[in-house]
Amino acid sequence: MNLLIKNGTIVDSDQMRRGDILVQDGVICRVSEQINEHDYERELTIIDASGKFVLPGLIDAHTHYHLVSRGTVTADSFKEGSRLAAFGGVTTVIDFADHDKSTTLLNATKARKDAMEEGMAIDFTLHQGVYGMNERIPEELAALKESGVRTIKIFTTYRNVGYLIENDGLRDLFTACRDLELMVCVHAEDDDLIQELLEEHGDAPFPPKAHAVLRPAEAEARAIHYVGSLAGELGMPIYIVHLSSKAGFEMIQRLRVKGIQVATETTPHYMMLDRSLLEGEDGPLYIMTPPLRDTFDNEALWKGVESGAIRIVATDHCTFTLEQKLSSHDCRSIFPGIPGTEEMLPIIHTFGVKQGRITLQQLVGLLSTNPAKTFGIYPQKGSLEVGTDADIMIFDAELPWTITNESEHTAAGYTPFHNTEVVGKSIMTLRRGEILVDGNDYYGESGTGRFVKAGTPGVYRKHSH
Ligand SMILES: [Zn+2]
Incomplete structure (x- = not known):
């Protein structure tokens, strides 16, 4: 699927800015202040993220x-x-x-x-x-x-x-x-x-x-x-x-x-x-x-x-x-x-x-x-860099709700945070450009998750924690 996430506030660990993200074939292709869908030949699914934050998965x-x-x-x-x-x-x-x-x-x-x-x-x-x-x-x-x-x-x-x-x-x-x-x-x-x-x-x-x-x-x-x-x-x-x-x-x-x-x-x-x-x-x-x-x-x-x-x-x-x-x-x-x-x-x-x-x-x-x-x-995971996996989460930072035993999807049947009032919810989750969650609907399929090969741990590269 090819997607254009528009009008969101893009947040990674070092900056926050308004912008659009283009996703093609599961990869982040472009991140820019404004991306025009008509510039692209392929059909794009537009996701409007106005008023929401766009975070790395x-x-x-x-x-x-x-x-x-x-x-x-x-x-x-x-x-x-x-x-x-x-x-x-x-x-x-x-x-x-x-x-x-x-x-x-x-x-x-x-x-x-x-x-x-x-x-x-x-x-x-x-x-x-x-x-x-x-x-x-x-x-x-x-x-x-x-x-x-x-x-x-x-x-x-x-x-x-x-x-x-x-x-x-x-x-x-x-x-x-x-x-x-x-x-x-x-x-x-x-x-x-x-x-x-x-x-x-x-x-x-x-x-x-x-x-x-x-x-x-x-x-x-x-x-x-x-x-x-x-x-x-x-x-x-x-x-x-x-x-x-x-x-x-x-x-x-x-x-x-x-x-x-x-x-x-x-x-x-x-x-x-x-x-x-x-x-x-x-x-x-x-x-x-x-x-x-x-x-x-x-x-x-x-x-x-x-x-x-x-x-x-x-x-x-x-x-x-x-x-x-x-x-x-x-x-x-x-x-x-x-x-x-x-x-x-x-x-x-x-x-x-x-x-x-x-x-x-x-x-x-x-x-x-x-x-x-x-x-x-990193940066395959944990970033919104161009060329990396399009693992993206759209976050409504203002949504008030209550965590309860019923609201959670665990098969345990309870949550240790039962009856905790919270603000903020992930409203859409994309894994490699595929929509896994949209609101209350789940589209994930067993067998589609992939093993990620790890490279050198950060501490060995930077010699600091
Ligand atoms: Zn453990």
Whole structure:
């Protein structure tokens, strides 16, 4: 389809101007103050964006759609994940491939990629989990890089399920990643501290609210210190996923003062929600790991986003149905994870832009340009540059509405932001020039989403976060 988006206010991460965008064959062909449709022979579909903003499609850099875990599968399939994402203005996600230790990392990536290519309607790339180190891993990482996956994900916790790489193994893994210019993403929670607290807790009950006590902010800060110091020693960057606490944020700042390159993301739920939600009857619905913290943590994360110290907001979208979530009230066995991709834009716009904490350009940076640069898919994704994928979102910044369990498209059947009044909604989403969402209608088709090959992560190119 060939499109002309007219009269909108075009916003990317560094400027805002009135203008038109011409899209042909899925690619942005021209961006100009005024484009006359009669100058073109091909038939053009005109989209009038008067009074609206035209943004690059958003990128959720942290999702788990169709995750098979803990003897079950998450609520949102690739099909449902694509749909809810498109309604939230998201045209690309970065999902995760688990480390299946019975095969190579490349095979694990391939299996995930094949499954996603079949189910997705929006584009995607991958982070590859690495949960064990051996002498073959460096070679496997080189093959991974060749295939277009440039980030790995490790855990500093979950020793009990074999996810934790320790000491020399971790040093060897980091060194291999540094030499290949792969980004190491870390789920940072100190396992020793968590085990100590569990022992102290003994046979006391484990209600949802105990989750926050047993996995405290201090565990996050300690783990960040550990992996950050190791990265510093090896002279390489590191990336902390889903930063949840003030203590963790301050630790990152301390490491940066020493010249260590620590990049990070936080999520709307760690910015907006706090642990008091764990105390109600529906406490299990708010369980994710790391757990929700205190209001001063929310505030510290907002401050970090405002100042630019935190440059990416992603969601860790990992959903379970009400039935799955409420099947346990023991914080050790409640399925961890919540919806987020669709809520990301209205939440950050309302509580960030509308409240004067950040500008609309900053929002575009946080939700699109910065993740694209950091994970090596810029400017193909995250930009409105001529010659790049026509992933475009038309945004009505003045539309007031209320996020409810019914308004959202997740198969979870609930949203942690139920009854939140927001302003601003993505009203049209284009992926490579194809209309996926127009108002309340969805046109995405499984099998049309493409894998995006990542290039060198931004930190390795610019030597700064
Ligand atoms: Zn995650």
